[in-house]
Structure formats: C-alpha cells, structure tokens
Amino acid sequence: MTHAIAFPTAPPSSVGVDAAGIHRFVDATERAGCDLHSLMIAREGKLIAQGHWSPYTADRVHLLYSCSKMFTATAVGLLVDAGELDLRDRVLEKLPWWLLKTDRSRIDPAWFDVTIAHCLSMTVGHDDDAWRRGTEGAFAADGKPADVDWIDLILRTRLDHEPGSTFAYNQVATYLLSRVVAHVSGEGLLPYLRPRLLDPLGIGRVITQTDAAGNALGFTGIHAATDALLKLAQLYLDEGVWRGDRILSADWVRRARVPFGPSNRDPQADPDWDQGYGFGLWCARHGYRGDGAFGQFAIVLPQQRTVVAMTAETVDMQRILDLLWEHVLPAIDRPGDPEADATLADRLSTLTLDIDEVGPFDAPAGEHRWVRAELIGAQVDPYSGAGRFPEHWSDATVSVADGRTTVALEARVGAFELTVTAATWTQTTWTFPHGASMPVLARGGWQTPTRFVADVIAIESPHRFRFVADAETGTFDLGWRLPPLTGTEPALLAPRT
Known part of the structure; x- marks a missing residue:
C-alpha cells in the first residue's frame, strides 16, 4: 500500500x-x-x-x-x-x-x-x-x-x-x-x-x-x-x-x-x-x-x-x-x-467536542453491580430515549481502583469493557461474535456521589453513546446520542474486516 x-x-x-x-x-x-x-x-x-x-x-x-x-x-x-x-x-x-x-x-x-x-x-x-x-x-x-x-x-x-x-x-x-x-x-x-x-x-x-x-x-x-x-x-x-x-x-x-x-x-x-x-x-x-x-x-x-x-x-x-x-x-x-x-x-489547533466534564466526586470504593433499568421499570435518564440499546444489554459491573473505573457490560452479543477516567479519553476495542470490531473511547466519572456517567465515542464512526448508572437503585442505562442508521445494536455499526 x-x-x-x-x-x-x-x-x-x-x-x-x-x-x-x-x-x-x-x-x-x-x-x-x-x-x-x-x-x-x-x-x-x-x-x-x-x-x-x-x-x-x-x-x-x-x-x-x-x-x-x-x-x-x-x-x-x-x-x-x-x-x-x-x-x-x-x-x-x-x-x-x-x-x-x-x-x-x-x-x-x-x-x-x-x-x-x-x-x-x-x-x-x-x-x-x-x-x-x-x-x-x-x-x-x-x-x-x-x-x-x-x-x-x-x-x-x-x-x-x-x-x-x-x-x-x-x-x-x-x-x-x-x-x-x-x-x-x-x-x-x-x-x-x-x-x-x-x-x-x-x-x-x-x-x-x-x-x-x-x-x-x-x-x-x-x-x-x-x-x-x-x-x-x-x-x-x-x-x-x-x-x-x-x-x-x-x-x-x-x-x-x-x-x-x-x-x-x-x-x-x-x-x-x-x-x-x-x-x-x-x-x-x-x-x-x-x-x-x-x-x-x-x-x-x-x-x-x-x-x-x-x-x-x-x-x-x-x-x-x-x-x-x-x-x-x-x-x-x-x-x-x-x-x-x-x-x-x-x-x-484547539478544537474539541462539546461534551460536559464529569466530576469531581470520588468513586465509591469496591465493586458495584447494576442491572438494566429498562428491565425493572426504573428510570436512569438514558442519553437518548429513541436510541436506547436493546434490552439484552442487561448487566453491568463497575470496579474502581487507583482512580480508574472499569465497566464490564454483559449482552447476548458478548461481554465488553470500558476503561473510564475523568481526565482523558481511554480506548478499548469491542469485538463481536461475527468477527466485527469497533474501537471505542470512554471518558467520565461520578457526576454526583451516587451517579456515574461515561461518554463513549465509537471513534471510527460519527456516533457516541452514554452509560449512566445509579448506585442508589443499582440500575443503569445505555443510549446513543443519535442512533446509527443500522439501529441501536452496536454490533451492526461495527465493520467486519
């Protein structure tokens, strides 16, 4: 090439x-x-x-x-x-x-x-x-x-x-x-x-x-x-x-x-x-x-x-x-x-996306497990009501260590992680069962002592989504800012190369 x-x-x-x-x-x-x-x-x-x-x-x-x-x-x-x-x-x-x-x-x-x-x-x-x-x-x-x-x-x-x-x-x-x-x-x-x-x-x-x-x-x-x-x-x-x-x-x-x-x-x-x-x-x-x-x-x-x-x-x-x-x-x-x-x-030379900073609250220590708010009728204010991820994105575990938060998501199409800090965008790559992969960048933190927010950019696409979790109710939600034309399932957005 x-x-x-x-x-x-x-x-x-x-x-x-x-x-x-x-x-x-x-x-x-x-x-x-x-x-x-x-x-x-x-x-x-x-x-x-x-x-x-x-x-x-x-x-x-x-x-x-x-x-x-x-x-x-x-x-x-x-x-x-x-x-x-x-x-x-x-x-x-x-x-x-x-x-x-x-x-x-x-x-x-x-x-x-x-x-x-x-x-x-x-x-x-x-x-x-x-x-x-x-x-x-x-x-x-x-x-x-x-x-x-x-x-x-x-x-x-x-x-x-x-x-x-x-x-x-x-x-x-x-x-x-x-x-x-x-x-x-x-x-x-x-x-x-x-x-x-x-x-x-x-x-x-x-x-x-x-x-x-x-x-x-x-x-x-x-x-x-x-x-x-x-x-x-x-x-x-x-x-x-x-x-x-x-x-x-x-x-x-x-x-x-x-x-x-x-x-x-x-x-x-x-x-x-x-x-x-x-x-x-x-x-x-x-x-x-x-x-x-x-x-x-x-x-x-x-x-x-x-x-x-x-x-x-x-x-x-x-x-x-x-x-x-x-x-x-x-x-x-x-x-x-x-x-x-x-x-x-x-x-x-100084352009940056207009995404709200999150913080400055310290993360609660330990591991937190949440279930999808939609499954139990709770409301966690997803990023976009029309763009909520499918229901099978059903479980999330959040672990906090050394100022870095790891979000582990479970869905029918696989298990996926996000590494989240308040200061920088951190990349992980999501790989789906049919061989497609998609790099994502995450940044976020604790918006209040009980509310965790991570903004996530599917960086090889126009799109971004938000993960929001409520520690009091033990629920979370996921939603696209603007849903991709392929639909709300992220596996459809990922190219198979």
Whole structure:
C-alpha cells in the first residue's frame, strides 16, 4: 500500500481566501450545535485549513455513510473508461446467472430493463428507498449479516414505475452496482479501487462494511480518513486528473456531476437536496457533492476552484451547508491577511467536542453491580430515549481502583469493557461474535456521589453513546446520542474486516 500523500499547504490569504470567513464558519457551526468532527479546505490544490475536534484525529478512519456512493460510482466510472461497462448495460446481465436464485417468473419483468445508468442516477423505478422493503432478514439479531444473498432479497421487490421514469434515492441501486463492479472486475470494490484510485491518490487505510459473503455494501459502510474525501473531491474538481496523471476521463466527470434523468425537484426538500442528482453525486446551489448521513461531505466548488471535506454527527445537514455558503463562500476571492491566517490556525489547533466534564466526586470504593433499568421499570435518564440499546444489554459491573473505573457490560452479543477516567479519553476495542470490531473511547466519572456517567465515542464512526448508572437503585442505562442508521445494536455499526 502506498504511503499517504499530503496536500501541499498554504496560508488562506496566499490563495485569495480570507481566513476570517473560515473562522466565522467554525464558530457558527459550534454555536449551532452541528457537532463537526473534522474540516479540511483546499483551494487551487493547496490545503488552507484543517482541523479535527478532539478526540477525533486526522489519522483515524471515519464511517462515511452515503459518501460511500461516490467511491462506488467512481469504480463504475473506471470500468466504463476501460470499456468493461457501458451505461446502457442491463444490470442483471452483468451479474452471474447463479446469483439470481429467485425464480425468474417471480421477478418483476421491469427489473430486466434496469441499466447501469438507472442505478447510478437513482432512477431504478421505485417510489421510495426500497432497501427496507426488500431486505427484511438481511441481518441476524446479533448483528451478523444473514447467510442469504441480498440480490435475491432485492429482486423480490416490485418496481413501481418503468425504469428511468422516476427518481427515488435508493440504497438497493448502489448495492447492485457494488456487486456489478465485483463481478465484472473479478475483485471486490476496495481491491479494485486500491491500485486504480486509492493508491494513486495516496489514500491510506480504507475499510468497509459487508454482507455475509464479504461483498461491500457500496451505498454505505466505507470508512476512510477525511483527507480521502478531500482528495476524491479534488480529483473531480480537476476533471479526473491527479497531479498530472489522468485517473478518470473528463467525460465521466462531466456526466457524473450534472442531473440525470427525471428531476428530484421536491418543494418539501431542503434546498441543497432539490437541485438534481448525477452519478453518485448531489447537485447543490453551489457546485456539487458527495454526502452521507449525519454530516459527511465531499464538496466540489468548480467556480471557486475549492474543495471542502467534513465529517460530523448532526441531524441538520442543511444547516452546515447554509453556514458554509454564508461564511466560507464569500471569503473566497476576498483579501485576507497573515494575522487572520494565524488566528485561524490557532483556532483549528484547539478544537474539541462539546461534551460536559464529569466530576469531581470520588468513586465509591469496591465493586458495584447494576442491572438494566429498562428491565425493572426504573428510570436512569438514558442519553437518548429513541436510541436506547436493546434490552439484552442487561448487566453491568463497575470496579474502581487507583482512580480508574472499569465497566464490564454483559449482552447476548458478548461481554465488553470500558476503561473510564475523568481526565482523558481511554480506548478499548469491542469485538463481536461475527468477527466485527469497533474501537471505542470512554471518558467520565461520578457526576454526583451516587451517579456515574461515561461518554463513549465509537471513534471510527460519527456516533457516541452514554452509560449512566445509579448506585442508589443499582440500575443503569445505555443510549446513543443519535442512533446509527443500522439501529441501536452496536454490533451492526461495527465493520467486519
């Protein structure tokens, strides 16, 4: 694997950007509670701003959610450029016959007219996201992908309209593309991309969530560092050329970044989701972008020769874009100065997540055993009522020694520990029965003499949860701040690598 290639850096003012505008954007997102985890901005191929909200760091991978679609669409583009795929190819003809286990007589005939272009542009023919229609039973209760071919599940869904006649953002479309890439190339999605995209761009560790057979999901699941998003955005900004070498054809980039097929105009949609959809990319009021749930962004601004990458955990993604257009866009081609550059650099070097400190009460000595509050009808104020962990997370033992607290959790999917101190984030790795693992960072302490609180970050994802225990009642609870799209079971969030 190639070593990471860094962007050349430059002060914002040296490429015609007023650093004060970026500074105001950072301040505004924090006031608005956008919960950014990282921010990178490059202009004219030079990195002018970079910050990570501690404990997130530049070298960590981060779940990108639907920004994964940008990687999958790029893989399709590489195959099209190589003459191994055509946008008019029918998807089912590009999958091996033995995958199509569903009796052909039971498959909606319209499926046989779905093309590569339909899947790229979300014009398969469903009225809505068909993922939840067709994939009941895709996962077992313990988070393990069920041993069933997901294409078989997908083909049981009926199309609501003729392919190409309607737009609906649709996870099954990109999953099918991931399987097509694997079959046509003879490699999985990431192995195919490694020598053709990831290594040339100097993108380091990338992992992905998979189905039971190890197929990349394609529509979500890719974990990569923020600079991977920035580099991919820069590749598209430069019409498929990276540092003088052509990676993608300019024709592919032009096709991918403009609306394709039926319009997704929707008066109920946020304005930056109402501008059309290309190939794995959303058109926007300014430029275009890849994006993923909770605020993962790879933004391309051709007129400004600027790219922006961000990761976050927010339900209001439009708010982040609104603030970007309000503060950063006007700062481009506006005179800056070295003093503003230095002030911004200082600000970006001291970013930290807004999580309340816990303490300063001393821990009660000895070992404490608690049971799940939900099981006995008690109330322990979980982090998020809608995000409570499943009931089978039922027992906890807390041991205190030398100022360090160890929380041992018992659940049907295994036994897990947290090491907790008030001063620093401490990492442990949770491993689940189906081979998935997930590093978590914990920090916390005794909020009152009888109330123990630990904030826990699933550090390779946008998400964090809270463990709260009440020593008086002997009960505890667990809940996500914002539940992952995979649900409240943490085993589903962990990638199987």
